[in-house]
Amino acid sequence: MTVVIGFEGSANKIGIGIIKDGEVLSNPRRTYITPPGQGFMPSDTARHHRAVILTVLKEALEQAGLKPADIDCVAYTKGPGIGAPLVSVAPVARTVAQLWGKPLLGVNHCIGHIEMGRLITQGNNPTVLYVSGRNTQGGLVIAYSERRYRIFGETIDIAVGNCLDRFARVIKISNDPSPGYNIEQMAKKGTQYVELPYTVKGMDVSFSGILSHIEEASHKMLNSGQCAAEDLCFSLQETVFSMLVEITERAMAHCGSQEVLIVGGVGCNMRLQEMMGVMCKERGAKLFATDERFCIDNGAMIAQAGWEMFRAGQVTELEDSWITQRYRTDEVEVTWRD
């Protein structure tokens, strides 16, 4: 029996979760939400996390019905992410690991998503689409091969979630519960399709050009009444999701894969799941996705990746436990899989 506690706070969500041999015992989380039109700034986000982290930690232990002595390992997000919040969460993980006399494990955030996706959906060896707001990592097509999560395609500039979030700021919609969720609801009411640039570059995608285009177009078109904000939300989703489906399909063809797993915050989007589902059906492939408990950043996913790493014999020494804003998924040696 192995029990791992995981700390996640690399963006605006702070979550702490506990996993025991594939069972999620607790997974409390808090989100730092800013007013419409504003993104979350690093130091404000860090301040939010510092204010609530110990409360969330107590909740995690209480909801799991565990004492610190029951924990075998303390996992935390080493990166990638935003520096200030990362650096506000890691010291708490380090402190409790030392207080409780437990080994520490630094986890790659993206791998946390993948391992939780694998646990929940029990996919055999899916092509993974990681979609989030996380810059440099928020539009990644990954396939496992020989001890690495290899990156087959990625965004060459901003994350797809970042593109959606920044457009949400332009049209000043609420960030509660998340800008992406509100874009999705508005998109459902869209009635016309507005042509936007479509930028797939081989195996990769680019979103910053689409963002600049739609920012400019929205000012012109909304002011002149040519279209409604709902139409722009609809068009943006259709465009960026089609691009992601295309590069996922390309990776599947390359790997001969018959399964797709969508992870990351944008993976909550039902339209993306629907479009990916259509492509999968055409290929006779299976689609796996998780719900908002696990799509959105959470502590249990870090605990799950930590569980795999710990059982494979990995440990992070305190001196090596520094956080890093950049941390590619393919840098990690996946020793827990063949």
Added chain:
Amino acid sequence: SASSPLTGSASSYPETSFSKKHNKHDGGDRRRKKPRNGPTGALSVYVPFPSPREAAIALRSLSPDREPRKGGISKHLALTGSTLSVRWRADEARILRVSVTSFLDHLALVMETMEMFGPPVAL
């Protein structure tokens, strides 16, 4: 006392190392040059803990992460018995202030954590 080129009259403020460095008004290169005499900001903070072990826990929780700023600041943590000492050297007061404030926020969080979940288990 220093003379202000704007008013042409003598300034009533005493000339300090700060004003000497920043009020040159030489009309030439306005970019701030690195001071030739070394860092202009230094601070030492001493934090007492109930035991050497707890001071060591705090040090090992706070030392792994690098300063976000690449240059112009250095920070050194050390242990003396039950006291954690932190020593900063910085090129500018502003850089020093940012680093110290951030460190104190994280130190407070570590100490709160130790209070809530301590004392450390027997080794």
